[in-house]
Amino acid sequence: MQPLRGTKDILPNEIIFWKHIYKKTSEILSLSNYFEIQTPIIESTSLFNRSIGNATDIVNKEMYNFLDQSKRNITLRPEGTASIARAFISNKLYLSNKTQRLWYLGPMFRYERPQSGRQRQFHQLGIECIGSINPMADTEVIRLANLLLLELGCHNHRIEINSIGNIEERSLYKEDLTKYLTKYKEDLDHDSKKRLTINPLRILDSKNKKTQYILTEAPLLENYLKSESRNHFNCICEYLNNLNIKYNINSKLVRGLDYYNYTAFEIKTDELGNQDTICGGGRYDKLIKQLGGPETPAVGWAIGIERLLLIIKNNIQIKQTSINIYIATQGIEAKKKIWDIIKILEQQKINFELDLHNSSLQKQIKRAYKSGAQICLILGEDEIAQKSLTLKWLNKNYQKTILNINLIKELQEIN
Missing domain, CATH: 3.30.930.10 (Bira Bifunctional Protein; Domain 2)
Structure with a gap:
């Protein structure tokens, strides 16, 4: 058509x-x-x-x-x-x-x-x-x-x-x-x-x-x-x-x-x-x-x-809004818990993209690099067990794991 x-x-x-x-x-x-x-x-x-x-x-x-x-x-x-x-x-x-x-x-x-x-x-x-x-x-x-x-x-x-x-x-x-x-x-x-x-x-x-x-x-x-x-x-x-x-x-x-x-x-x-x-x-x-x-x-x-x-179009430059956070999840429990994290991101007015593919964590992180996002937020089986999250800075190849309760404070520092 x-x-x-x-x-x-x-x-x-x-x-x-x-x-x-x-x-x-x-x-x-x-x-x-x-x-x-x-x-x-x-x-x-x-x-x-x-x-x-x-x-x-x-x-x-x-x-x-x-x-x-x-x-x-x-x-x-x-x-x-x-x-x-x-x-x-x-x-x-x-x-x-x-x-x-x-x-x-x-x-x-x-x-x-x-x-x-x-x-x-x-x-x-x-x-x-x-x-x-x-x-x-x-x-x-x-x-x-x-x-x-x-x-x-x-x-x-x-x-x-x-x-x-x-x-x-x-x-x-x-x-x-x-x-x-x-x-x-x-x-x-x-x-x-x-x-x-x-x-x-x-x-x-x-x-x-x-x-x-x-x-x-x-x-x-x-x-x-x-x-x-x-x-x-x-x-x-x-x-x-x-x-x-x-x-x-x-x-x-x-x-x-x-x-x-x-x-x-x-x-x-x-x-x-x-x-x-x-x-x-x-x-x-x-x-x-x-x-x-x-x-x-x-x-x-x-x-x-x-x-x-x-x-x-030839005379002005307009930047597309970039993604701040790319969300990667692993396991059934992570897919359930991630919605609470998403609510927090919305409250803090931070734009994000949730990976919707049923693929491995490694492949999701590869897509995060291609997306142009600043950070990949990872919620996997280990994070669920420890009530934590992993934040991976994609342009620095640096990451750290934080407790869920510290997410808002961390996001405010990023902003």
């Missing part, structure tokens, strides 16, 4: 990196008063249709949808923001009248062609700052993404930001962009031709060189922005300058989800080839109202964990 295509097992030697990411994230975000939240991996399909947008690739091609036994349309969540917005509404978090700072880490699902750093079950780490229209909120989330990546050992990254205005401004721009591109319809790449009538802004993201050449003379979104959009964006740029956080303004950056407005940003790296985006986010002031909640501004981002791991 093999795992399904686009899924993979996370083995013990890899889990240490996941734990490292979780620990660093919790430490950094808690300092800025962000709290962890977990939402279900299944949601009503309508949640994503209404939030992400019917014109997006995610909704049209990539969602895992199914009917449950009650004939309800269910979807494995393809991204985190819509679920957080739903949780904000259904749990009435808006009643507190305070800014909700939330973070999450969990699996998402999209039916895409699997490749390095992109699986059909993938994981995202994200934050959402809900309840503030202030450009300082946009700055806060960008600053935290930058800080977290640096702390995790991802140093060669760059921040790209843009203002995509509000819905009205984008509608006018879409109209003129479509008129311009229609003149070159036959020269556009296959995906851009389809997007021309469905989601023309996504054509700005095209990697096709010919399409990009056509776009050089296309109208620019920034020319459609009014003072409110411009002022919001200029404030963010000023704050980032004050923080000495480097960024580039990318006028073609629009992001692929319908709910964004004003700010859009991505963090990219040259270490991953074509899949160069490791973090993406922006502001979504209308989403919560669109889903049935009160009008509530918000801004956030998500980092792809699989892509992040491809970078940081």
Whole structure:
């Protein structure tokens, strides 16, 4: 049996990196008063249709949808923001009248062609700052993404930001962009031709060189922005300058989800080839109202964990927790008595491995050497008779026998 295509097992030697990411994230975000939240991996399909947008690739091609036994349309969540917005509404978090700072880490699902750093079950780490229209909120989330990546050992990254205005401004721009591109319809790449009538802004993201050449003379979104959009964006740029956080303004950056407005940003790296985006986010002031909640501004981002791991595994060293004590037993009575010893080790918070093979004491001690443990604790027939234990220091080839009653004192000295 093999795992399904686009899924993979996370083995013990890899889990240490996941734990490292979780620990660093919790430490950094808690300092800025962000709290962890977990939402279900299944949601009503309508949640994503209404939030992400019917014109997006995610909704049209990539969602895992199914009917449950009650004939309800269910979807494995393809991204985190819509679920957080739903949780904000259904749990009435808006009643507190305070800014909700939330973070999450969990699996998402999209039916895409699997490749390095992109699986059909993938994981995202994200934050959402809900309840503030202030450009300082946009700055806060960008600053935290930058800080977290640096702390995790991802140093060669760059921040790209843009203002995509509000819905009205984008509608006018879409109209003129479509008129311009229609003149070159036959020269556009296959995906851009389809997007021309469905989601023309996504054509700005095209990697096709010919399409990009056509776009050089296309109208620019920034020319459609009014003072409110411009002022919001200029404030963010000023704050980032004050923080000495480097960024580039990318006028073609629009992001692929319908709910964004004003700010859009991505963090990219040259270490991953074509899949160069490791973090993406922006502001979504209308989403919560669109889903049935009160009008509530918000801004956030998500980092792809699989892509992040491809970078940081080479940049950080994490040691596996070593075994302090390897336990070897000989005889039926020893196998009965050893559980009392194990209780003591647990009380003293000393990690151990109990040999579970029915083999000779000599073979158990050989395995103790291979395990990398500091000490082999031996409980054999002689020790049972004398109410004692033998402690063998494996890296020194030194051992001594102690009475059972002296074990705690001996362990405290070892610690």
